[in-house]
Amino acid sequence: MSRSLRGAAAVAGIGSTAYFKRGTSPHSALRLTLEAILAACADAGLDAHDVDGFVSYANDLSEGLAVGAALGVREIRWSTMVWGGGGGGVAAAVNAAAAAVACGQAEHVIVYRGLTEADDGRQSYGKGHFPPLLSAHGVLTPAQVCALRTQRMLEVDGVPWSALEALVQASYHHAQQNPDAVAYGRPLDHETYAGSRWVSEPLRLFDCSRENDGAAAVLVTSAERARDLRPVPAFVLSGVQGAGPDWSESAENNAAYTSAGFHPALVARLWAGAGLRPGEADVVQVYENFSGPAVASLIDFGLCPPGHEAGAVMTLPNLIAPAGALPVNTAGGNLAEGFVHGIGLVLEAVRQVRGTSANQVLGADVSLLLGGPVAPLVSATVFGSAATL
Amino acid sequence: MSDRPVLAGPVPAELVAIAERHGQVVAAGDNQATLADFRPDRTGQLAGSARLPGRLVSSRLLRLEAEPDGLIAAFIRYTADDGSQTVLRSRWIRLEEGWRVTQVRNLPDTPPVIAAAGPRDDGLDRPHWEGLRSGEVRVQRCARCGHWIWAPQPACPRCHGFDLTWPAVEPNGTVYSWTRTWQPFTPELSGHVPFVVVLAELASAGGRRLLGVLRDGDGIDVRIGQPVRGEIDPPPSPGAWPVLRWRRA
Numbered sequence A: 001m002s003r004s005l006r007g008a009a010a011v012a013g014i015g016s017t018a019y020f021k022r023g024t025s026p027h028s029a030l031r032l033t034l035e036a037i038l039a040a041c042a043d044a045g046l047d048a049h050d051v052d053g054f055v056s057y058a059n060d061l062s063e064g065l066a067v068g069a070a071l072g073v074r075e076i077r078w079s080t081m082v083w084g085g086g087g088g089g090v091a092a093a094v095n096a097a098a099a100a101v102a103c104g105q106a107e108h109v110i111v112y113r114g115l116t117e118a119d120d121g122r123q124s125y126g127k128g129h130f131p132p133l134l135s136a137h138g139v140l141t142p143a144q145v146c147a148l149r150t151q152r153m154l155e156v157d158g159v160p161w162s163a164l165e166a167l168v169q170a171s172y173h174h175a176q177q178n179p180d181a182v183a184y185g186r187p188l189d190h191e192t193y194a195g196s197r198w199v200s201e202p203l204r205l206f207d208c209s210r211e212n213d214g215a216a217a218v219l220v221t222s223a224e225r226a227r228d229l230r231p232v233p234a235f236v237l238s239g240v241q242g243a244g245p246d247w248s249e250s251a252e253n254n255a256a257y258t259s260a261g262f263h264p265a266l267v268a269r270l271w272a273g274a275g276l277r278p279g280e281a282d283v284v285q286v287y288e289n290f291s292g293p294a295v296a297s298l299i300d301f302g303l304c305p306p307g308h309e310a311g312a313v314m315t316l317p318n319l320i321a322p323a324g325a326l327p328v329n330t331a332g333g334n335l336a337e338g339f340v341h342g343i344g345l346v347l348e349a350v351r352q353v354r355g356t357s358a359n360q361v362l363g364a365d366v367s368l369l370l371g372g373p374v375a376p377l378v379s380a381t382v383f384g385s386a387a388t389l
Numbered sequence B: 001m002s003d004r005p006v007l008a009g010p011v012p013a014e015l016v017a018i019a020e021r022h023g024q025v026v027a028a029g030d031n032q033a034t035l036a037d038f039r040p041d042r043t044g045q046l047a048g049s050a051r052l053p054g055r056l057v058s059s060r061l062l063r064l065e066a067e068p069d070g071l072i073a074a075f076i077r078y079t080a081d082d083g084s085q086t087v088l089r090s091r092w093i094r095l096e097e098g099w100r101v102t103q104v105r106n107l108p109d110t111p112p113v114i115a116a117a118g119p120r121d122d123g124l125d126r127p128h129w130e131g132l133r134s135g136e137v138r139v140q141r142c143a144r145c146g147h148w149i150w151a152p153q154p155a156c157p158r159c160h161g162f163d164l165t166w167p168a169v170e171p172n173g174t175v176y177s178w179t180r181t182w183q184p185f186t187p188e189l190s191g192h193v194p195f196v197v198v199l200a201e202l203a204s205a206g207g208r209r210l211l212g213v214l215r216d217g218d219g220i221d222v223r224i225g226q227p228v229r230g231e232i233d234p235p236p237s238p239g240a241w242p243v244l245r246w247r248r249a
Helices: A029-044 A064-071 A086-102 A142-157 A161-175 A190-195 A223-229 A264-274 A291-300 A307-313 A343-354 B014-027 B031-036 B040-049 B126-133
Strands: A009-016 A053-057 A078-082 A108-115 A198-200 A212-222 A234-242 A283-286 A366-371 A378-384 B006-008 B056-066 B072-080 B085-095 B098-107 B140-142 B172-181 B195-202 B208-214 B227-233 B243-248
Touching: A009 A029, A009 A086, A009 A223, A009 A343, A029 A064, A029 A108, A029 A212, A053 A064, A053 A086, A064 A078, A078 A086, A086 A108, A086 A212, A086 A234, A086 A343, A086 A366, A086 A378, A108 A343, A142 A198, A142 A291, A142 B172, A142 B195, A161 A190, A161 A291, A161 A307, A198 B172, A212 A223, A212 A343, A234 A264, A234 A343, A264 A378, A283 A291, A283 A343, A291 A307, A343 A366, A343 A378, B014 B031, B014 B056, B014 B072, B014 B085, B014 B098, B031 B040, B040 B098, B172 B208, B195 B227, B208 B227
Parallel strands: A053 A078, A053 A108, A283 A366, B006 B056, B208 B243
Antiparallel strands: A009 A212, A009 A234, A108 A212, A234 A378, A366 A378, B056 B072, B072 B085, B085 B098, B172 B195, B172 B227, B195 B208, B227 B243
């Protein structure tokens, strides 16, 4: 029997709520999660009572069994929480669902994330990651840790500032075509970006992710079942998660300090598992807690060269659909579409394979999802169209 | 005694009255007028950046200073009803709508004092904090294989030995990375932003890196590779813990 995940599972349905300004959701995180799951099932044409598995990440407060009970599902066969790493668990959650259906542990697994400030509190994504060896020094937030990493990437590695801005500009550019994006109708020009207030140098306001209330979900099922449910499944070609040597929870003693955490062995496993040459992705959804770590992610995956040369690849024309060489965050991403711990990036990665993105990349067969840069855990998934199998 | 502020460099004449009036509305507790002086895209950040005592009775514009980047710095001293005095430095920028405050901070520049300083609940890092009490910077090290371990662990990740020691190290390091934090993320940071956090690499601890606020970091151009020296701030109150700071060597 093959030990490969390649083509064994697929996303057959996607659903989400609106992105509410943080603290303004009219409903609880659980209620939003249920709405998102029902939308994903409706999208797939599946009765939600037939869902038999749940996976989430980043300590989502709505436990899978409680979600299943609320939906009155016939049976729960699989319930998994990805440990640790905040948004670094987003692709890992997809991978866990794919693994479950690939080996027959469940048939219809929902991957979900729901978040409201009322339920989760402010900056819930940082909880537990700021022990006194950080907090005693006023280092209280992911912004500051990511600022430290980004500063060295700029100052020592020589990645130009323009690389950060290009990534931000691409997100806002794409959001102008996405009516569901928080930044829809609010384009960003260079003066506004460069003149925005410092949060923690070298990161300015627009380098930082939003925080929203909302929920989203995807339905993962076997490849065979997905073909019944949807005309265009997004097949899981490969998935990886993990932390490299000297990486996690080390009070800023990570060995590869300016890396996003996608260490070489993990990157090689992803491409090999997908049966692709390194870098062979048509479109990328890269988690941007902050602009710097997103650029570091692209460097880790060989999609962008390190150091000064990054500036040649990280340009707005290169990063935008439909025809850029490296289109990224085509719905607007965490920066400009909205932030519910990165789950929105999964939906957009699937849309690109379906051909239904508001910023569709021409001939997108291979769609790459990168989760949670600089987090203690990182993860990635490659989705592919039927043509890639 | 003159009440006229010192003007340093080419300071626009109209700014004297504007900055004096700003001091007056702040001292009067007129929040609406205070916020109206702030640059509109950062009123929240600015309002949380400075810290003033509750009941102010007067203000005095001490000095206006033209800065190389075109901003004008205003030093305003506020007096509270208990006689205590606080100096804020606001930096003013000329926008289309007029002069607005784009940065503000308390002077002198002091590091934030965080209540969470001290050993974590499981006590793994307690010897480090107790070392600071006795004036030493202690870093965890494996007694068996000599591996330096940071953050502290219950076992040596290299040889899996459980015999861990806490030697005092020379707190001389070099800047491995740094960030200047402007956002007052919590009320504890108010009155101390912006402040510079340095991640310093210690040759005396096998290249392990320790975080600390850089003392006197206001306006300083920090560079990676610069030498820094550790200093230990005494506990802010009995029962609290001392904290490691860095200073440019």
